[in-house]
Amino acid sequence: MTVLEITDLTKVVDQKTLLNNINLLLTSSHIYGLIGENGAGKTTLFRCLLGLSSFVGKIYIDNELVTKNNINEFLKKIGFISxxxxxxxxxxxxxxxxxxxxxxxxxxxxxxxxxxxxxxxxxxxxxxxxxxxxxxxxxxxxxxxxxxPDIVVLDEPFNGLDREGISLLKKVLVELEQKDKLIIVSSHSFAELESVIDKVIMIQNGKIVKTSDFREIKSGDLKTLEDLYQKYQVEANLC
Incomplete structure (x- = not known):
């Protein structure tokens, strides 16, 4: 099993906080949907994970701390679509x-x-x-x-794909999950995203405001990812 742990990850640029104390524990055999409006911090989080942007905090893969000395070794365990x-x-x-x-x-x-x-x-x-x-x-x-790769990260992967391409990508994602891979997908295409994810993470203003089991939620009153997104937004704005 592959485990990705992000602890106290913060990213500040020109006194603007792009990511604020991100804490996540993600495991293989799951497809995580990362949702949030433009500028919420999704791509910045991916850049930090891929060693493309500096940050304060820690990232562990399989309980081993990712550092400047071993980042290349860990990147070989990751596949990134952008x-x-x-x-x-x-x-x-x-x-x-x-x-x-x-x-x-x-x-x-x-x-x-x-x-x-x-x-x-x-x-x-x-x-x-x-x-x-x-x-x-x-x-x-x-x-x-x-x-x-053990971990697959996808940033807006449905963009530009026709129906056949979307079906192919969905098939690939499900097969990766079945092969015990850890998959994180960021997308504004909720209709496509909700058909494959089983976990959902919402980020707003650089903060993780909610993480949930999407399949469990779908068995209740909220049937779509859009319903869930709207509910999360209301809850986040009340805090």
């Missing part, structure tokens, strides 16, 4: 694959055949800039699964 940076536009699909394979130490694969499993019939010489948003998302999904 938009490709602009610097990738000039790279070919083959070059992106080669980067991924080198960094994660993955055995060489027949890339074009592998990509077809994700609905991508492309040439390895195609540049990233030539791909549609949906195709980039599919490529991201393929890359994330290539090194078999």
């Amino acid at each position: 938009p490709f940076p602009d610097s990738y536009d000039s790279l070919t699909i083959e070059e992106v694959f080669e980067q991924h394979i080198r960094y994660y130490g993955v055995a060489c694969i027949e890339a074009e055949k592998y990509l077809k499993e994700f609905g991508l019939t492309v040439s390895l010489t195609d540049k990233i800039s030539m791909l549609s948003l949906g195709m980039k998302q599919r490529l991201n999904i393929a890359l994330v699964l290539l090194h078999n």
